[in-house]
Amino acid sequence: xxxxxxxxxxxxxxxxxxxxxxxxxxxxxxxxxxxxxxxxxxxxxxxxxxxxxxxxxxxxxxxxxxxxxxxxxxxxxxxxxxxxxxxxxxxxxxxxxxxxxxxxxxxx
Amino acid sequence: xxxxxxxxxxxxxxxxxxxxxxxxxxxxxxxxxxxxxxxxxxxxxxxxxxxxxxxxxxxxxxxxxxxxxxxxxxxxxxxxxxxxxxxxxxxxxxxxxxxxxxxxxxxxxxxxxxxxxxxxxxxxxxxxxxxxxxxxxxxxxxxxxxxxxxxxxxxxxxxxxxxxxxxxxxxxxxxxxxxxxxxxxxxxxxxxxxxxxxxxxx
Amino acid sequence: xxxxxxxxxxxxxxxxxxxxxxxxxxxxxxxxxxxxxxxxxxxxxxxxxxxxxxxxxxxxxxxxxxxxxxxxxxxxxxxxxxxxxxxxxxxxxxxxxxxxxxxxxxxxxxxxxxxxxxxxxxxxxxxxxxxxxxxxxxxxxxxxxxxxxxxxxxxxxxxxxxxxxxxxxxxxxxxxxxxxxxxxxxxxxxxxxxxxxxxxxxxxxxxxxxxxxxxxxxxxxxxxxxxxxxxxxxxxxxxxxxxxxxxxxxxxxxxxxxxxxxxxxxxxxxxxxxxxxxxxxxxxxxxxxxxxxxxxxxxxxxxxxxxxxxxxxxxxxxxxxxxxxxxxxxxxxxxxxxxxxxxxxxxxxxxxxxxxxxxxxxxxxxxxxxxxxxxxxxxxxxxxxxxxxxxxxxxxxxx
Numbered sequence: 241x242x243x244x245x246x247x248x249x250x251x252x253x254x255x256x257x258x259x260x261x262x263x264x265x266x267x268x269x270x271x272x273x274x275x276x277x278x279x280x281x282x283x284x285x286x287x288x289x290x291x292x293x294x295x296x297x298x299x300x301x302x303x304x305x306x307x308x309x310x311x312x313x314x315x316x317x318x319x320x321x322x323x324x325x326x327x328x329x330x331x332x333x334x335x336x337x338x339x340x341x342x343x344x345x346x347x348x
Numbered sequence: 349x350x351x352x353x354x355x356x357x358x359x360x361x362x363x364x365x366x367x368x369x370x371x372x373x374x375x376x377x378x379x380x381x382x383x384x385x386x387x388x389x390x391x392x393x394x395x396x397x398x399x400x401x402x403x404x405x406x407x408x409x410x411x412x413x414x415x416x417x418x419x420x421x422x423x424x425x426x427x428x429x430x431x432x433x434x435x436x437x438x439x440x441x442x443x444x445x446x447x448x449x450x451x452x453x454x455x456x457x458x459x460x461x462x463x464x465x466x467x468x469x470x471x472x473x474x475x476x477x478x479x480x481x482x483x484x485x486x487x488x489x490x491x492x493x494x495x496x497x498x499x500x501x502x503x504x505x506x507x508x509x510x511x512x513x514x515x516x517x518x519x520x521x522x523x524x525x526x527x528x529x530x531x532x533x534x535x536x537x538x539x540x541x542x543x544x545x546x547x548x549x550x
Numbered sequence: 551x552x553x554x555x556x557x558x559x560x561x562x563x564x565x566x567x568x569x570x571x572x573x574x575x576x577x578x579x580x581x582x583x584x585x586x587x588x589x590x591x592x593x594x595x596x597x598x599x600x601x602x603x604x605x606x607x608x609x610x611x612x613x614x615x616x617x618x619x620x621x622x623x624x625x626x627x628x629x630x631x632x633x634x635x636x637x638x639x640x641x642x643x644x645x646x647x648x649x650x651x652x653x654x655x656x657x658x659x660x661x662x663x664x665x666x667x668x669x670x671x672x673x674x675x676x677x678x679x680x681x682x683x684x685x686x687x688x689x690x691x692x693x694x695x696x697x698x699x700x701x702x703x704x705x706x707x708x709x710x711x712x713x714x715x716x717x718x719x720x721x722x723x724x725x726x727x728x729x730x731x732x733x734x735x736x737x738x739x740x741x742x743x744x745x746x747x748x749x750x751x752x753x754x755x756x757x758x759x760x761x762x763x764x765x766x767x768x769x770x771x772x773x774x775x776x777x778x779x780x781x782x783x784x785x786x787x788x789x790x791x792x793x794x795x796x797x798x799x800x801x802x803x804x805x806x807x808x809x810x811x812x813x814x815x816x817x818x819x820x821x822x823x824x825x826x827x828x829x830x831x832x833x834x835x836x837x838x839x840x841x842x843x844x845x846x847x848x849x850x851x852x853x854x855x856x857x858x859x860x861x862x863x864x865x866x867x868x869x870x871x872x873x874x875x876x877x878x879x880x881x882x883x884x885x886x887x888x889x890x891x892x893x894x895x896x897x898x899x900x901x902x903x904x905x906x907x908x909x910x911x912x913x914x915x916x917x918x919x920x921x922x923x924x925x926x927x928x929x930x931x932x933x934x935x936x937x938x939x940x941x942x943x944x945x946x947x948x949x
Contacts, residue, residue: 242944254663270438271400273360315400334434335457338464341437347394347402392667392720415829418721418822418913492592495585496558496724500592 262313268295269342272316274331280306282328289320289329311340350412353521354422358441359431361394361401365494366501367487368431370508372405375515377503378526379409387414391421396494402435409521427519430454431480431511436465448473452514452544454480454507459547469549476518478544480510484536504531510540517544552736552797557729559722562690563629563655563715564589565729566697568599569737572653573624573744576615578606580634581667582719583657587629609634613641613652620650621759622751625701625744628652631719632659635673645712646681647775648759649749651704653697654682656716657723660910668911669719671821671873675884678850681775683713683782685848686821691729693717695799698741702789705744708781714850718822718872720911732797740796782851804853805860809835810842815926816861816900818889819870820846823907823914827870830919841923846885854892861889862896866930868922871939872908882906882939901926903935907942918942 259265276289289298289307297310298320321329334340355375359368369390376388390396391404406422408414424444430436433455442449449472453462459475466472488506493499504512509531516524524541528534557565564586567575575594577587593599602619606612609630616626630638635656645652660670671686678684683700687693693715700713717723751757763771783804790803809831810816819827824845834841844860844867846853861867871883880886886904893899905922907914921942929935 241946242941243946244944268401270402270435271360271398273400273432273434334437335455335461335465341465343438343440345440345443347439387725389725392724415916416826416913417725418826420913492588495582495588496560496726497585497588498557498561 265348267312267342267344268315269312269340270344272314272334274316274318275311275314275334275337275340276309276318276320276329277332278307278309279328279330282326283307284326284328286325288323288325292319292323294319312342349415350410352414353409353427354425355407355409355427355429355515355521356422356425357405357407357429357431358435358439359403359405360435361396361403362399363489364431364487364507365396365403366490367507367511368403368405369493369499370488370503370506371429371431371511371515372407373499374504374508374512374527374530375407375522376409377530378512378522381526381529385410385413387417390494393420402439425449427452427515427521429511429515431507433457433462436462440468442466442468442471445471447471450474450476450518452476452478452511452518454478454511454514456482459545463549472549474518474546474548476514476544476546478510478514478540480507480514480540483510483539483543484533502532504537505533509533509536510543513537513540513542514544517541518546552730552732555729555731556726557690557694558585558724558726559687559690559693559717560585560657560724561589561726562694562729563697563717564593565731566694567627567653567655568593569732569734570625570698570701570741571743572599572601572627574602574604574616574619574626576604576606576612576619576626576628578609578612578630578634580609580631580659582659582723583629583631583655585723586655586657590627609638610641613638613645613654616652616654617641617645617648617650620645620652621648623744623746625705626652627655629655629657631657632673633662636661636676639677642677642680642682642712644760647771649710649747649778650712651701651710651744652712653700653704654712654714655697656714657719658716659719666910667719669721669822669872670909670911671716674714674716675849675873677714678884681711681779682850683711683848684716684850685714686846687715687717687722688822688824688845690722690727693722694729694731695793695797695801698737699789699793701744702741702793703782703785706785706789707747709778709785710747711775711778711782716821721822736796740793779851783853786848786851802847804846804848805856806845806847807860808843808845810844810860810863812840813842813864814840814930815866815868815923816842816844816864817868817870817919817922818844818846818861818885820849820885821872823870823872826914826916827919830916830923833916834920834923839923839927852888852892857889857892858896861893861900862898864900866926867900867902868926869902869904870908870914870922871904871906874906874909880904880938886938901929901933901935903929903938903940905940905942912943914942
């Protein structure tokens, strides 16, 4: 009886599955003007960056014994740079890097 | 109905929200002075109260009354202004552009370096770059004009002034003289106009 | 000298309320009406407006504060949107029954679920039975004017009723447009200071508000208010006529007609989308279709007689519904039922149907009005409507 455009469809009762692991409907990597850059030589894996990051964008790669940065979601708040215990993190201008492109079609 | 020129301004929440709005309002007020029909408004769904979130402000100019005043977005922008250059990596800023558009960017980088991040550059006729931060220092942060409120601080005291100068140089939509009549920091406006580098995209 | 300013609906409302020299304001933030309180708080802080500005802890508190203040003789103002309007629901009847002319600005917003800031009239329309005046503005100018007109009507001794002064969220509340701002002297001439009735709270004359009554008194209590609504249209006409005279405007009190002189078809509409509808009517006329537009300015009191008289001139009427009334007699919005009731006794009745459009804050594009006009024209030709509700943009067959 009705023709519902696919891009506007709404699930029953407007109840949607909750995101697990990451929220693909709110990608925030495009919020940053500056990014944290890690010097692995100086890093002692204290995990301050991981603990303090409001968006869980620093995770430890146990196999390689190094911290891994999430370019997709990091908002560039630079709290990790502030909290790093061994000066392993510095801030750098986002446009100086060709990688870490998020380019969304729509904000959400 | 006459053609409606659509200008989309991308800016960042809270810290550059007012500057983005000043660019939109500046363009509309300057075009008003030449008898055009104009609109300037914030994108409603962008939720601007988040620091650094990419946001849009819009300006529209037409020779006749704009009939679709209520459209939430500029579907086919002719001019896209980036108050913060890093947004070029975060959004498809030229989305909806038909062809021969102009991209105006506040940046120290060159037009060529900016175009590295624009895969759909074939939509552009020109890119203009101006170092508004270098000319003006910090941006004005003020919430009085948000949500349709009345701006109490005045237009174009910060970054918006040199960026408006760049818009005047890179497009034919507004003149720097009309902008000077509505902008507070006229010095920055003219310096921005002077310093803007316009590169034609072939 | 009256000045022309470019103001959003929110800013226009705040300015009107300031010029009305309101005494007590109670705020609580909710999008999209919030900017009105932002503006008023600035005016109070800067000493431009001498009013008590109270932060409520919720919309129910907002209305409760205004209830108390109005009962003590203050000219009061509050506002809300969407679920805020429904959160305060309990207070609407006591304020109306207590005959307190509180004014509430509504920048309407779709109700949950889910979160949607877009405009929809349902939020405050769900309170249409509570005994308040209610009407929509099409533009920031009309919003400004309506605030003054509503204070004048609501505070009239023959009325003493609260008022919902409504405008579409975002479309009217956020998009700036030209507003002619009058001089304070004009406002003072039109709107005398609030002079509350004998039922006002006064330490010299202690009063009880809303004591217990018996069932045999219930109908008489209700009749009091019902009678006020019978007397109301006369007061509205006087107030609007006076307004037009002092401010140089040209408002019809209840219903405005546009291009209806020789029209076969008409849209019946209220609120911000009327602006787009006017353009649609103009273009349809250019194509040879005799369409007009009838705009409703007051939903309560519903101008039954005017609506019946005006709409019976047409062969087909399409009601634009930017509201929902689930399970209602028309299975769509609330306006079609009211329109049909107004037409029931008319010697000649048009075919009528409704178009659900603009729900959730969606834009109503010009082509939706063209589509609606086509359906109406077909219905007139057939002598009847196929159905009473069409959902714009979602019907299976494009007409």
